[in-house]
Amino acid sequence: MGLKPSQYWYGLLVLSLVLAISGCLRADLLHEAREVTYPFENAVTWARRHVVTPVSGIFSRADLAARNRELTEAVDRLRLDIARLEAVAADNRQLHAALNFPPPANFQVVTCPVLSQGGSTGWQRLIRLGKGKSAGLQAGDPVLVADGLVGRIENVTPHTADVLLLADVNSRVACELDPPPAGTTAVRGVLCGSGGRTAGEHELQLLYVIDPLRLRFLKRDVEVAPQTRVMTSGLGGIFPRGLKVGYVLDSTVDPAGLYREATVMPAADLGNLQIVFALTRKPEARP
Amino acid sequence: MKLDLPVMLIVLALTAVAQNLLPGLPGSPLKIPFLSGVAVYYALNRPQVMALVAALWAGWLTDSAGGLPGLCTTSFLFLLALLLRPMRHILLNGCFIGVSMTTSGVALALALWQLAWARLVLPGSAWRVAGDLVLLLPSGAIAGATAYSLACTLDRFAGNVKEKAEG
16 A cells, blocks of 8 residues: 555655754764755856856857858857867866976875855855865865965865865964064964955856955064065964965054954955865875 | 655755855845745645755755754744744735745844854954845845746646636
């Protein structure tokens, strides 16, 4: 005897409740649910990169094609080729940058496409990568582009990874000034995120106008010159030493007069990330 | 045979992908809550047991992809599915406008719930966040309208619901 539809739905409800409660108890089980939408997100990202971009390249130049009506067919074909080549050239440039980027000792580079930004709510400044545990990524791995540090991996599933960006208010990175101001050997501080705003552009991606980051707990008496480079100090244990993070804009002594705080512009364009590089520890260097 | 479950799965998958990939309204970092729109559609238009299942799955997907603790959105949408049912008649019997307006309010309430439950640090000053929350009202209306259009069309196409008579 088969189940009645109502019995079937009540069974499904109980199963869903059990899953929801176990997701609460086990964070990894909750994150695994991302795998449900991963294939769709991956397909859309692929289509955007390989179909929408070349096709919109043609339509954006439609007025020119109209003026050259007699050559439309030939010109369109050439433009399609150009648009395809532009996408390939951009990829090529980024991959070249990756090849020239020497990973720190004990680390290897994994190239990852960016699937989406902001998660499902937008409360946190995070990006989702199209690679996960199966590519060797682990929670805590630093993520960067050729210009500088982007953030760190917060959690991973077999095929996706969420990266907490430097701009998120919860982000903390141990940093130091490079070069250290005259008369000092090292000036270190903690870089804190301060959120970010969408620019309101009508693009199918988030374009952040990043608020400057805050480098806190610097020595009070040190004068920090604008445009001084900020690098990771390696003291936090998560990021290796010597990764470029950003540049100092200005600095002030905090209201309590205990330490100095500098505003820092991130070196990487955190609002327009398409391909990033995760630094994963080599198996022999893992604890 | 009714195709309630396949329709629900398709609607949830499509709206989850849209919510993850599409940006929020211009000027706001907060995403358009399509999944909440689906939960509201089911709460107002389909049997309660289906509404509860849809609410659990919509909440699960939101929490999972949004980096929120388990049960945060799930519990809110589950309670919502229980509470909205008796209020169907006040909420225009779950018509297009009813779902849009309800989702608009639900989006704002859910954002406050998430802030409180997950103890999120405010991304900016309180005024900025207040502005973002206000923008959730039109954002929720868009989500409700989209979820209603998609789910209702698929439900009718699959023969799960009959078209309401005119007048």
